[in-house]
Every structure is written in structure tokens, then in C-alpha cells.
Amino acid sequence: MFTLIWSILRNKCIRSDGRTWPWPASHLGRKIHKFLFQLKKRLTREVEIVDEESSFRFRCENITEFGRCMKMFVKEPGTCDWIRNSVNEGDVFYDVGANIGIYTVLAANRVGKSGRVFAFEPHSPTFSRLLENIAANHLEGVVAACNFALHETQGFFQFVFSSPDAGASNSQLDSQSDPGGDKAPQGISELKYSASVDSLVAAGSFPAPDHVKIDVDGNELLILRGMARLLQSGNGPRSIQVEINDHLRADILAFMQSHDYALAHEHHTRKGAELLARGGQPEEHAYNVIFRPAAP
Numbered sequence: 001m002f003t004l005i006w007s008i009l010r011n012k013c014i015r016s017d018g019r020t021w022p023w024p025a026s027h028l029g030r031k032i033h034k035f036l037f038q039l040k041k042r043l044t045r046e047v048e049i050v051d052e053e054s055s056f057r058f059r060c061e062n063i064t065e066f067g068r069c070m071k072m073f074v075k076e077p078g079t080c081d082w083i084r085n086s087v088n089e090g091d092v093f094y095d096v097g098a099n100i101g102i103y104t105v106l107a108a109n110r111v112g113k114s115g116r117v118f119a120f121e122p123h124s125p126t127f128s129r130l131l132e133n134i135a136a137n138h139l140e141g142v143v144a145a146c147n148f149a150l151h152e153t154q155g156f157f158q159f160v161f162s163s164p165d166a167g168a169s170n171s172q173l174d175s176q177s178d179p180g181g182d183k184a185p186q187g188i189s190e191l192k193y194s195a196s197v198d199s200l201v202a203a204g205s206f207p208a209p210d211h212v213k214i215d216v217d218g219n220e221l222l223i224l225r226g227m228a229r230l231l232q233s234g235n236g237p238r239s240i241q242v243e244i245n246d247h248l249r250a251d252i253l254a255f256m257q258s259h260d261y262a263l264a265h266e267h268h269t270r271k272g273a274e275l276l277a278r279g280g281q282p283e284e285h286a287y288n289v290i291f292r293p294a295a296p
Contacts, residue, residue, distance in 0.1 A: 046136075049073075056105050057136040059129060065100055065167035071270070072102050078267025079213070079241065082290055083107050086239050090114040092207050094197070096150050096223060097215040099126055100167050101133040101143075107211075108142045117142060118206060122149040122159050122173065122192050129166040149173040151194040151219065152226035159192035170217045196226030208235050215243040215288075221252050231259040239264070240291045252289075262294040 045060040047069045060066040073080050083103060087093055087110040095104045098119035108117045119134075121127045127147045134143045149159060153175050162170040173194055200206040208230060214220045220242050230236050240261065242252060253263065268276065272285040 054109055056109075057133070058100065058102075059132045059136060060167075061129070062165050062167060064165060065129065068100060068102055068167055072106075074270050076267075076269050076288065078265075078288055079103060080106065081267075082239070082241055082265075083110060083211075083213075087111060087211055091210040093117045094209040094212040095119045096213060097121070097217070098130055098145075099123075099169070101130045103213060104130070104143055105133065105137050105139060107213075108137070108139045111142065113142060115142065116144065116207065118144050118146060118209070120146045120148070120150050122147060123161065123168065123171050124190060125164055125166040126168065149192050149194040150197060150216075150223045150226060151175055152196055152222045154195050154199055156191055156193055158189045160186070161188040161190075164188055172217065173219065175222070197223070198227055198229045201230055208233075209237050210239075212237050212240045214241065217243075218245060218248075220244070221248050221255065224252065224255055228259060231256075231261065236261075236293065238292065242289050242291065243286050244289050245286050256291050257294075260294045261291040263289055264292040265290040 045066055047058045047060055047066065049056045049058070049069060049072050051073060056072070058065070058069045060069060068075070080103075083093075083106050087107055089110070089112040091111045092115060093107040093111055095101075095107060095117060098104045098121040101119060104117055104119040108115075111117060117139075119130060121130050124147065127145065131145055134140060134145060149157075151157075151173060157176075158174045160172055160174055162168055162172075173192060174189075175194065197206075197209075197212075201208050212227075214223050216223060224231075224240075224242070236259075240256075244252060256263070266287060266289050268287045269285070272287050275285055
């Protein structure tokens with residue numbers, strides 16, 4: 001029996017003619033395949049994260065997701081502090097680049113049933129996990145999950161995957177792509193709708209946010225440009241946290257200053273702080289900046 005199971009496991013690709021059960025074509029073989037799929041499902045981890053104030057539940061099917069949960073409060077302690085200290089009951093929070101929902105559920109815990117969290121995650125495998133984590137925390141009435149991209153440009157573009165696994169990072173919307181063009185993108189991709197914050201708010205589809213978190217692996221400035229009208233409206237967010245990569249720092253700071261937002265605080269990820277402690281340079285890693293409306 002063990003030899004048979006091991007033989008099936010070693011052959012990742014199982015061939016069939018589409019008419020008969022794959023090898024081993026027997027009642028025992030069918031039971032083994034069924035057992036292996038059930039085993040995979042049983043190996044999915046249900047994680048409960050408990051802190052002094054509350055608890056959160058997450059579903060994890062790979063080590064990347066599991067690691068995000070295990071480091072929920074230490075990977076970006078500054079982000080957690082910002083959410084806890086700035087977000088109030090009844091607020092509207094935009095989580096742009098929500099991934100599996102670590103900060104989505106933390107923000108939802110702060111806004112309460114009278115508030116709303118809009119979680120934007122265009123990576124479909126990760127979005128599926130985000131939905132499961134929203135349900136696991138009974139937040140369906142608080143969190144609106146949005147499976148499209150935010151950008152300065154509205155339309156349909158290729159969204160190129162860095163990985164097909166849930167919890168992956170560094171996937172990107174290619175706003176220069178032509179959905180009807182002949183040139184196919186490299187790797188796994190899907191056609192994805194993109195909208196600007198300004199277009200969503202102007203259409204009345206989304207309430208203006210009180211707080212915005214933007215972490216999209218390099219497209220942060222483009223998303224900020226897509227909310228320029230909101231920033232200048234007098235009804236802009238009370239705080240915005242943006243992930244900064246050094247080559248975009250000057251442009252982002254200049255853009256925010258021109259829209260009457262001032263840099264209020266900077267904080268590093270745990271990995272960034274460790275690199276700095278070992279003598280690394282700030283420009284070698286991404287970090288977060290919090291902007292607030294400039295004093296009149």
C-alpha cells in the first residue's frame with residue numbers, strides 16, 4: 001500500500017485518455033486518489049491569532065500565507081500601530097493591496113459595524129483566500145472585497161502574476177498592455193479591470209475614505225494620482241499610508257506636498273529594521289510613510 005501511494009505521489013502529472021480512471025485503474029486506486037485529495041484539504045491550517053484586545057482567524061494553504069499570519073503584529077508593527085491609533089469606529093478604510101486580509105480584518109475590528117472596509121485585491125487566487133478570511137471573521141457586513149485593481153487609468157489591462165499561489169506578492173497591473181493586441185504577456189496573467197479612486201467616489205459607488213493603505217509593489221504613485229481630486233476636495237482622507245520604494249520617494253513626496261499632504265511619520269518593516277541594524281542603507285528596502293493633511 002505504501003509503495004503504491006508513494007508511486008502516485010512521485011508522478012505529479014497523471015495521464016489519462018479521459019475515458020478511464022487513471023492508473024491504478026482499480027477500486028483501490030480510486031480510494032487512494034480520493035484519500036490524497038482529502039489529505040490535502042486536511043493539511044490546510046486554520047490559524048487563530050490572539051492579542052490583548054481581540055482574535056482573528058485565517059485559512060492557510062501554503063507557507064507564505066502561514067508566515068503572514070504568524071508575523072501579523074511584527075512584520076509591520078508601524079502599520080498595526082497606525083491602524084489602532086488612527087482608525088475609529090464608523091470610519092471608512094481602503095486597503096489597497098489587501099492580499100489575504102491581514103490588515104483588512106485589523107481595520108475592520110476598529111471601524112466596527114457602523115464603519116466599512118474596502119479591500120482591493122486583483123490577484124484572483126489571493127482574492128479567494130481574502131473572501132474566506134472575511135467569512136472566517138464574520139465580517140461580511142463590514143468588509144467589501146473588490147477583485148479589481150486601483151490605478152490612475154480606467155479600463156481593462158493585463159494583470160501579470162508573479163506566482164499563482166495565494167498570498168503571493170509582486171504581481172503587477174500592466175497599464176500599457178492592449179487587451180486586444182497580438183502580443184501575449186509573459187507568464188500567467190488575466191485581464192483585469194482597473195479604476196481610479198476618483199472615478200469610484202465620483203460615481204457614488206464608494207464612499208470617500210477616511211484612511212487609505214496603499215501597498216502594491218511599485219504602483220503606489222499611480223494610485224495616488226488616481227485620487228488627486230479627492231485629495232484636493234477638502235474631504236480627503238485623514239491619513240494615508242504608502243509603501244515607499246526609494247526610486248519613487250521624491251516623486252511621491254512632491255505629489256503629496258502639491259496636494260497639501262505632509263509627511264507625518266515613517267516606519268520600517270521588521271526586515272527593513274534588521275537590515276538597517278546590520279549597516280544596510282535605507283534605500284535598499286521598501287518602507288512605509290504616513291501622510292496627513294498639512295496644517296493650514
